[in-house]
Amino acid sequence: MISGLRTAALVTALAVLVSSAPAADAQPVTMRIQHSAPLVHQITLALHAFAQDVEARSSGEVVVDILTRPRTLVPGGEVVAAVASGALEAAAIPNFQWTDAIPEMNFSVIPYLFTDLAQIRAFSTSPAAELLEDQLNALGARTLIWMHVTRTSLITSQERPIVAPADFAGLRVRTVNEFAGVPLEAVDAVPQRLGAGSVYAAIEAGTLDAITTDVASAVGLRLYEVQGAGTVAPYFSAFYHLFVNPGWLDGLSARQRKAVDDAAAALEATTVTITEARAAASIDVLRANGMDLHLQTEAEQAAWRAAMQPPALEAFARDVPDGEAFLALLPRE
CATH class of the missing domain: 3.40.190.170 (Bacterial extracellular solute-binding protein, family 7)
Known part of the structure; x- marks a missing residue:
């Protein structure tokens, strides 16, 4: 009787392991991110770094494809609808390009109102960001990260x-x-x-x-x-706002979702450093070119x-x- 119980327990345990392990021939999940930054831009570089980080953290289970002009799937004005419908998994656009649907996004364009670095670092967890998220969700989008792109x-x-x-x-x-x-x-x-x-x-x-x-x-x-x-x-x-289709995000496995979320959190912090450094260097470049x-x-x-x-x-x-x-x-x- 005891032997029978042990055998049954072993069979059950093996079944759980087999069902939770990824199939050898399972296809990776694709995450296509269309964005509007130029080819040579810190946001473009940051998104490619995010792609590499996600693939590493997920052991290749999530493959991120960065769609930079001219290799894009939909016109810029249709990107929000494409993500909401699932035609694209994700997109990144400047916050002020949301303003036809969400006029609150113009907050950062008000002169001298929101340019302190401490404000920018604190924004993603602020009550203002929470209020914006409710409106974004109603439009079929979910924020992944707010990438600092300029205050200079x-x-x-x-x-x-x-x-x-x-x-x-x-x-x-x-x-x-x-x-x-x-x-x-x-x-x-x-x-x-x-x-x-x-x-x-x-x-x-x-x-x-x-x-x-x-x-x-x-x-x-x-x-x-x-x-x-x-x-x-x-x-x-300004921020580059990286947003995803909620259904796609919710459909990831726990391991895949953690890889995406952890890579996003790392990128949000990194873009602050990259953007501040590039701004300082850009002033020197402009002067060196005679401006x-x-x-x-x-x-x-x-x-x-x-x-x-x-x-x-x-x-x-x-x-x-x-x-x-x-x-x-x-x-x-």
Whole structure:
């Protein structure tokens, strides 16, 4: 009787082991991530590092395919719908590209509001991020990580740096979205909404006078070839938001899910270090290529803030239900 029980227990244990072990011919799970960063960009490099980390942590059970332009599956404007439908497993886009559906995402574009490094480090676990997550989930997306991409802005110009708010008057200035044009209109500039890939040609064609961007992107876009000056300022910040299809994520095994989550947590911390380092190096690169850079003083920051932040705050409160309450949820300096 005892021998029979032992035999039965052994058979049961073996059955459990066999059922929990991956099949020898099991196909790896694929995670395709489409993103909008240029080929030579810290976010592109960071995503490839994430891919390698996930594959190592999962022992090859999860294979990550980074889709960088021009090797993309869907047009940029359709990427959110593609992830929600499952046509793509994941995507990474700047937070301000969510603003048509989630206007709260414009918080980082408000001049001088959210550029302190401590704020950026604390954002992903903040009540503000939790509120955004509810809205993202309703749209069929789930946040994997918030990747810090900039807090060091560059406002380029042709012959001399823009120092005082009055220097903007009459200039046609590129902005990232419609909301970002509000503070520029307040200083009599003429906002022009253009994608990053179009600004070089617009400057050459004479249809654009200045660009709001960040120092690293200015290097990647070779703006020093068409703009002679620039002002470095803590004007705005941005995240690259890496989000996934919830059904795909929930369908992973416990081992696979842990590999993805652990790699994501490591990447979120690493992108802060990479982005800060690249910003510092980019200033040197721009100067080495002949750009006349002006590092904004505290007094100049105060003058720009006084002229440009209030109208942006008013627009945010108008566009976002309970906008002031949302801003109160952001990490403080």
